[in-house]
Amino acid sequence: MSYNGSAKAGCLVSTDDVCNGSCTKREVSVTSTAISMTVGIVSNTLALFILIKAYRxxxxxxxxxxxxxxxxxxVTDFLGHLxxxxLALYVYASQKDWETFDPHKSLxxxxxxxxxxxxxxxxxxxSLMAVERCVGVTRPLFHTTALGSxxxxxxxGLTWLLGLLVALLPILFQRSYQMQRSRSWCFFRLQGPRDWVDVLLPILFSVLGLLALLLSLVCNTMTFLTLLRSRVQLDRDYHRHCRNTSHHSEMVCQLLAIMLVSCVCWGPILITGIIFSLQDHGEDQASYTHMLLVVRMATWNQILDPWVYILLRKAVLKRLFLLALRLCSPHLKMKLQWQGITQESSTIEVRSSVISRPDFICLDGPFPPDTAIQSAHPR
Structure with a gap:
């Protein structure tokens, strides 16, 4: 693979910097990398604090x-940013001179x-989170016994091991990762001389990612339809709510947001990986620009994921709803009705708090999802 520009030049001119003022463009790339890293670490730290508090x-x-x-x-997103x-900042700080600081290509x-x-x-x-919620809603008794802490x-642990195994396959097959044309990152070999193993590895990576997105879509759809059918049935048969289902609604909203972010951010690079593996695009400028764009889109996934848990919480959504009522509704009646509903649901939650499982309780079925049968008190 050829590289434009001298690796030891004071102002490196590579294919990532082909424009007037290439040093300025490189400085912008370093700045954007540092900002992305900082925002990602801060966002994931805040989201982790919120999740730990909720877990307790x-x-x-x-x-x-x-x-x-x-x-x-x-935690995975946090470590990914860190x-x-x-590594990206170190490469930029070393002027992308891989031949000097990484002669054996170990880095x-x-x-x-x-x-x-x-x-x-x-x-x-x-996808694992989507499967867990789908099982919890459609098979609550199995979820209770089979998904303990x-x-x-x-x-x-198994998911992390699977991801690590796929990432180590090029090393195990003695196929080194390839320095990409921008000289700022390394990935699967998608260009240049390749054999069937070099073609198979990025396809395996992309297919597993696309299957994970598809599984998330199927499970989230089943979860949403099950919750919707249960709520409609309860409203039609009893004209009341057995218990506030906000916890399930909150989790489903978060899953849908995560799935949407993953599809938008990672979908393009997964599809591009398959196309580039099956068709040798060489080193033309259009292919390089396209790959650089989809990689930058993928990096945003780890920034947006934590904001799903920061923003899509019941307390935040309720405050946003009340704020929208104050701004859009001239009548105070709607606001009072909403407060009455939330107070009533809170009272029901307090009365049901002695029961640790399930998430909603009805004494006279049919039982909604995630519900275990409780014995009634003798009269």
């Missing part, structure tokens, strides 16, 4: 499993492993 509150309820998976996702961002291999691991693992964790932690 719902430690013995069905939401605890979801919160453990979500915490694993946030490690990948630090490039490590960089590629990190890019693959912290790219695939969040997609796998997102130790089971969730084991699934988290």
């Amino acid at each position: 509150r719902f430690k013995f309820k069905s939401k605890a499993a979801f919160l453990l998976f979500a915490s694993g996702l946030v 490690i990948n961002g630090s 490039c291999d490590f960089f590629g492993v990190c890019m693959a691991f912290f790219g695939l693992t969040p997609l796998l964790l997102g 130790h089971h969730v932690k084991s699934l988290l």
Whole structure:
């Protein structure tokens, strides 16, 4: 693979900097990398604090499993920003002179492993969270017995191991990761001389990511339809709510947001990886520009994920709803009605708090999702 520009020049002119004032463009790239890294670390730290606080509150309820998976996702995103961002800054600080600071390509291999691991693992964790919620809503009794805290932690460990195994496959098959044309990062070999193994590895990575997105879509759709059908049935048969279902609604909203962010951010690079693996695009400027764009889109996934948990919380959504009422509604009646509904649901929650499982209770079925049968008090 050829590179334009002298690696030891004071103002490096590479294909990432082909324009007037290439040093300025490189400085902008360094600044954007540093800002992205800082914002990602701060966002994920705040989201992790919120999730830990929520886990202590719902430690013995069905939401605890979801919160453990979500915490694993946030920790993965945090480490991805910290490690990948630090490597990128080091490369920029070294003037992208890989021949000097990485003559044996060991750092490039490590960089590629990190890019693959912290790219695939969040997609796998997102699908695992969607499956957990789908089981919790459609098969609550099985969820109660099969998804304890130790089971969730084991699934988290297995997911991380799977992501690490896929990331290490090029090293195990003695296929080094390839320095990309911008000389600022390393990834699977998508250009230049390749054999069937070089073609298979990026396809495997992309197919696993796309399957994870598809599984999330199917499970989230089933969860949403089940909750909607249960709520409609309760309203039609009893004209009342057995218990506030806000916890499930909150989790489903978060899952839908995570799935949307993952599809928008990672979908393009996964599809591009398959296309580039099957068709050799050479090193033309259009292919390079396209790859650089989809990679930058993928980096935003780890920035947007934590904001799902920061913004899509019941307390935040309720305050936003009240604010919208004050701004849009001239009548105070609607606001008072909303406050009455929230107070009534809070009272029901307090009366039901002695029951640790399930998330909503009805004494006279049919039972909504995530509900276990409780014995009635003798009269």
